[in-house]
Amino acid sequence: MDVAPEERQVELAAVARRLFAARCPAQTVRDLEESEEGHSPGLWREMARLGWLGLSHPGSGSGVADLVALYTEMGRALVPGPHLPSAVVSAHALLAAGGRDELVAAMTEGETIVVPALAEESGEYAPDALTVRADPTGTGHRLSGTKLLVPFAHVASWLLVAAQAPEGVTLFLVDPSDCAVERLPNIAGQPLFAVTFDGVEAPAGALVGEPGRGHDLLAPALDRAAVLRSAEIAGAGEALLEITVRYAREREQFGEAIGRFQAVQYLCSDIAIDGHLTALLARQAAWALDQGRPARREVAAAKAYGSRAAQRIVHCAHEVHAGMAFMLESDVQLFTRRAKHWEFGFGTADDHDDDLVTALQDARVTAS
Structure with a gap:
């Protein structure tokens, strides 16, 4: 097993290092911590143009090893942004569920941000740790409860919410404007939010994948x-x-x-x-x-x-x-x-x- 970076990964890392050095020096990191967005929309668009929002997606010709090369440089420069929650977690869950090709395409092009709303009071992701409920209504589900530490909820077009339905953990796409979104102070200076669902209606079209397969x-x-x-x-x-x-x-x-x-x-x-x-x-x-x-x-x-x-x-x-x-x-x-x-x-x-x-x-x- 040879896990040394391949030539294309070395080249990707070199390009990323030059870009982040120019667009995200330490002073910019400080400024973005104090900004409303919490990240640079200009850098986000540039990453989309370079194809980095679709790395490792099926048909991209790249894999997780390519993302490791990119993320090593992101960690090196402390690049803030919704890449991990949107381009990785949400995108791959949506791709696995199927039927959301247009949404994933918009995410890959940098037009739409979808962030996962997963953690709750326990901070765990295990199915039995989730308490947000999804009660059937006949035309969809009604969501109740609170998610914590939701990243970039204030700039997201959609939240990918994991909730307990009668069939088990189920995923829904929810418009954050339908929820109560409150910024949470944190030592890292990251844009993290509490999102409260007070009987939020999730119609049948909001369901991601099959019930219970979340x-x-x-x-x-x-x-x-x-x-x-x-x-x-x-x-x-x-x-x-x-x-x-x-x-x-x-x-x-x-x-x-x-x-x-x-x-x-x-x-x-x-x-x-x-x-x-x-x-x-x-x-x-x-x-x-x-x-x-x-x-x-x-x-x-x-x-x-x-x-x-x-x-x-x-x-x-x-x-x-x-x-x-x-x-x-x-x-x-x-x-x-x-x-x-x-x-x-x-x-x-x-x-x-x-x-x-x-x-x-x-x-x-x-x-x-």
Whole structure:
């Protein structure tokens, strides 16, 4: 198994790095955190023009490994935007359900944003963790309950809502203007919202796929998202390593650069090791997904390690920078705050540890 990036992925990463360096430097990241949209519509249109909103879609000639190359650069530049919720999670769930070709085409062209409304108070995605109800009305369903941490709900044309219907978890497309949408403050500075459905009517045409199949449609899309979140963490590790090594060379103490001290070298080495292993696990999981193989073990290993690496990487960077890294003027704090969001998104390390154990047990049973 060779998980080294292919030539087209190296080229994609190079193009992405140049684009994000020009369109999304650190000051732009700061400005977008304070903006109403929370992302750059101009950059979104440019990504659509480059075909990046349809990467890994059927017929695109690309796979999850190509997305890993892109997301590594997105993590490196801390690019904010609805790519992961819309172009990955929602798009792949809609494609799996079938019958939404026009909507997916509009999403690929950057004209429409569809974001998933999944998490609730528990923060989990398991079917038994969902409490938002979808009660049949004869002409459709009536949705009741609240979704939390819904990304970019304020700029979305549609919400892809997972709700408990009599048949089980079912997906619906809901117009956010029919709901109560409230912005949630968060350490990462991300546009996250609470969305409340107070008897919102979802007509028959709002149903996505068959009733009760919502989890089956979402699970593969969420696996992709977990792998890509790990790729973002790996990219952030690359950037933080460069920032930290540069500071260690420039900052002097006791008459010499602090980078000459072994303790500082160890911290920089730890950033490099965690970033490298996270990238390797993400590429391994992407390879398994692209091969169409059962990939629960690889996905779980990538996100479990990535979630923990995200915190270790920023911790080491703070150790080298000391109090300077906490200042708003420092770029390190941008990564620190985003890393906390990445740590928990699309499953915590503990969640994926449980999945990894289950996958290993299943493999053992199959082998015996």
